[in-house]
Amino acid sequence: MSRGRALLVAIATICATVLAASGCATLPSSSSPQVIDTFSPSGAGLAVPTPVPDQEPDLLVRDFLKAAAIADQRHAAARQFLTPEAADSWDDSAQTTIVLRADLSAEGGRGADRAEYTLRAEKVGSLDPGGIFREDVGQLEVTIGLARRDGQWRIDELPPGVVLERTEFVSTYAQRDLFFLSGSGDSLVPDTRWTAADRTDLEFSLVNLLATGPRPGLESAVLSRIPASVSVRPDDSAEGQQGAGTAIDFTGLPVLSSQATTQFAAQVVWTLARADVPGPYRLERDGAPLDERFADGWTTEDVRTFDPYPPVEPMRNALTAADGLVRLDASGARPAGGPWSQVRGGRSATLSHDGEALAVIAGEDRAAPQRLLIGAVDGEPDDALVAQTLTGPTFHPVDGRAWVMVDDTRLVRVGIGVQAPSVQEMDGAPLRALGSRFTGLRIDPSGAQLAVVVDGKVFIGALSAETGQPLAGTFRQIGRALGETAAVVAWRDRSTVVIGQNTTEVPVTTITVDGAMTTPLSQRNIAGPVTAIAAAGREVYVVDQRSLLRLDTVAETGDRYWREINGLAAIRADPVVAG
Template identity: 90%
Template structure:
């Protein structure tokens, strides 16, 4: 994500919080990858605050907070605002807390040579070493003491850790993805990190981060061909040509397949961060692969594209007329047995486009059933339950998942007579609450999004068994309160949430919880009861009908629009997922 997008999205977080809540490392380039500081902005255009002569103490604290967003050389910019003794003793590595806005009050009083201020703020999140954002809520209160030395105010007492106001955070940091492999090794999973927005060694920093491994929580969901034993350094023998040259030291000899997987991780991590290519990847000064002496490009690893193009929705499910096909002239019956299904309430297509799973029930108060089968074949009934949430397809094994009666997590395989039904470990989901209304596996098969009791959670799926992993589920979008009803994956790093509110009924959230952005509120009336996404388009069912939004349209043209031929007809979106 580029800096401008980060700024725009961050402003949107404030908007959502107001609507839905009660309150909204420098890495070495030539040694083993380990986190030293948080990150080091080194762009020439960054304005670095410095103490102003005869500055009032409260204004000096304000400038200190701005400087604290710059982690270069153990927060050298911020240490200028401290007395020599405080600068030596300040533990800036303890914790980095991001707050909405810092309010100062001189409750401790101010004398001729001393002052004490209380800083109070609403917490937004924290930033771990390695650029991992963790959403947080609550109030922060710290005391900052100042002393006058040589006629100038300086901070002489402050607690361990760093406090950064969000406005400063988003002006000095940007959201970027590291990429790891799925358990099958043929697809990529994004691991979002926050790095300095402006720095000259971005490529080496990101690859060093890649070598430290994935964030806690997804370690058992992904694989990596970039071992922690490697050191990364610029190729000092490079001729200065176009692109980026990176030399890996300590990299073992890899098979042809592993070399391609390694390159996919590195190339897509660099390309998505706008680090210029081609990428000349070397092992101890020699090309990693002789076929790519001139460098790798994304075209060489295109099969690993983590954000492939997606076609708009082609089908919809109507309660009265079953499956319909969407065409320019309107909607018409898709034909075949699926068009004979009545009472359909939710449908999902497999990622290869061959299978369809439908939850149907003539009466919402009555039993519901899961139908599954080839989209051009005969649907078969797999199970019935009082309530069913889903379905969602796993992209690797092609089986559909549903949550039955808020307690049983099952996956269903098509092709058998009857379809195969396997109980899974639903305990990690049941531990989150009692009522499950949303269930969606991401496009890589590594993560699961659920809505439980109106709250949104993201959890990891085992790379070996596919089961949900206990202890990995974390709530995101806390500013939305308990208003969520349904969820879908917009792409592998962003979800889209439907809510039971009339204000901001549809919202996107990045998987790390750092960015929350309401979508257009034009021509939509919450609550939202169904949601899906395909490429640039988002689809919802509101109080009236099935609607679509083109998120790539000019801002002034972003209206929720009815589907041609389905106006005022009860219908649900049908997309892969």
């Protein structure tokens, strides 16, 4: 269930991974309440680098960089490579930078008792407190000085902060999701963090992170039933029990209503389950069950309606320019029947999340005006908008209205009205600040975040939990190493987007929402550029230079190639899925 280290970087110059490297506290042996720090590796099975007798200075610096990936006890492992004075004065919390590869050169010269090395590297990310990854670009250059003490080389001069090589980080830390509530309170929103991969107190560190709240930018987009005042302690009665699951005792937790208790449990249970912490989960308040009905523990089945990654069926419909909406089955494609099959010139279409409504952008020629049609799937489509360009549509999962960007300047949402569609102007300023030419617009399945492609770049931003409007200052670019090749975007799931690109080399790429993992999809039997993209469950759908294609992303590697849709070969068609 946890992505962990299985999601290794596929494009070395694109990917980066991070974790905040602040000081650490270890889990106490007593049962008194204790806030558990998040970033200390457990040490179990972990090879900790130590200085080697008579080690050459450049090799000692290399091992120091490896040890810097272990943040336990204020980077105690890395401080072994420093002189006592440098170990006391080194500010490891000042800045943490992830680099692709550290190159060393002895430009400062080397004498019998003194050496100086220049470290140069390409930056790929930086670390924020709470295990939050931030993409970064540019070159890093720092100077590291060494002195010979008692016949052994030790580092005595280095700048504040920590430099981690990507390979060391991905071998030491794992990607895990914290879950917060959407504005409606009935859905979970993932907030991806990076924590030590091998640690014994993972359940407590994750719950502690939940109590600290969502990452900056998500605060106004999500809700939480985990108050900041809560702390956790291990359940001593669970020690030595085999197969007993996980017990967490909360202190400082106020009395919750029945609904709030379920929401609280959903956040905790899914956070732990997705991190492979064993269940059932015995959630207690000051030693007593949080809910007597679940005294033996909660399972994911008890909060199944909150499943953040529910199963999704493959695509069942497609939109053709000549024959409107068609249905797909094992025998091929056939007209869907009804008014939607009479629509001509369809260029993109999206189903509402409940499968009841359909929105279509139609236009016989890209140079001609485009129309937005909306209506019930089994009803008559209504004309809602006419503009020179329309980007979208995308449905909000809660209110069921479709969003479009009109002429690259106006953001509107459209609902199915009794007499005619309702059109509401929204605050498009946060999007206009990103660029001028929009080609992709997609709301995530929880309704908390918005993915945008503008001027060939991909941005992820938050939507207000109260108003649903885009939140200014929350949009951040991901996939910077793609340059300006992005054309279209779709949500593969709540924590990953899939990008269609204006390139023949890597036409389709997936990116985690935090920007840490960028992975190209198969390049077999696809001819970029990609002009449309969608995802449903294990399958991704694109329109390349030739036709509508599908890719089974979990097929055996040897069978992972793009295939044409039966009945739609060489026919202009676009994917139709919920979103």
